[in-house]
Amino acid sequence: MPVYVYAITDADHPHRIDDLKGVGESAGPPTTVEGRSLKAVVSDAPADLRPKRREVLAHQAVLDRLLEDGAVLPMRFGFVAPSHDEVAGALDENAENYARTLERLAGRLEYHLRCGRDQDHVLREILTESPEARRLSEATRRESATHGDRMALGELISQEIVRRNDDAAREIVDALAPAAAQVAPGETRGEHFLAVSFLVDRTRATEFADLVRAEAERRGDGYELSLHGPLPPYSFV
Structure with a gap:
């Protein structure tokens, strides 16, 4: 049966x-x-x-x-x-x-972290920090703007978003990994640029949650860090 x-x-x-x-x-x-x-x-x-x-x-x-x-x-x-x-x-x-x-x-449990960014926030960041993005943005607002200018701006912003999200994902994992026994990358979906699971000792669960809160506060309102757990350790069997 x-x-x-x-x-x-x-x-x-x-x-x-x-x-x-x-x-x-x-x-x-x-x-x-x-x-x-x-x-x-x-x-x-x-x-x-x-x-x-x-x-x-x-x-x-x-x-x-x-x-x-x-x-x-x-x-x-x-x-x-x-x-x-x-x-x-x-x-x-x-x-x-x-x-x-x-x-x-x-003695260990799984915690799953998903991270996303507010798109307006990252666009403002790019336009503030990238002279080329500002130049192209200004060019597209002129009457003489060309299709090439718009394409170049779109490509630059797309590349910058990927680069900045990749950098942020790496920094977040590096900040949290010392409090975990193992780390397992997950599949990102939708608006999330990071999905990752951590295998955490029960004795360090509070410490780990505090680190996530501290990282969220450090990054500010432009980021959303969602922690789920404790969970069965599906990602580590």
């Missing part, structure tokens, strides 16, 4: 999950599958699994509870294995690698 898999843990993890509801309309509390040295947290796989809000929250609630008591190898929402026996076999076959990863993650 297919099983929904939430996470892998050490065999001695307490698994305080009896009061939680698993993923799926009719799911009961999650249970465990035991290997020789590891355990997996599972429940019966729903027949029609969809990423509805209730299901995603149920998945997250199990991981959050497990993280309170020890290291966890989290599975992404929707991971289904063919059977309990297949899960137990995978635990034993990959026990050495899983154990190393659990050891590396012990």
Whole structure:
């Protein structure tokens, strides 16, 4: 029978999950599958699994509870294995690698940072600091402005935005990385020029959050730094 898999843990993890509801309309509390040295947290796989809000929250609630008591190898929402026996076999076959990863993650949590910039702010910065951008901007406002002037201004501003965002991303990561055990770059989307995850020791979580706040204050209103966490360490398994 297919099983929904939430996470892998050490065999001695307490698994305080009896009061939680698993993923799926009719799911009961999650249970465990035991290997020789590891355990997996599972429940019966729903027949029609969809990423509805209730299901995603149920998945997250199990991981959050497990993280309170020890290291966890989290599975992404929707991971289904063919059977309990297949899960137990995978635990034993990959026990050495899983154990190393659990050891590396012990006492650590993931924090995800996204950074964006106000476009008017960066344009003002470019026009203030770049004589060539100012010259082209002034040229485009004249009646004699050419299509070439407008194209040159657009290209220059585009290049400057990329360069400045790349510089800011590097500086932000450099400022925060000393408080993290590991850093994993993420995929930037939309208005964000930086998406990055940090693996942080629980004992340094407050210090890390304070560093993010200090960096946001240093950069001012033209920047938006959004910190999400603590999270299961998806980016580091």
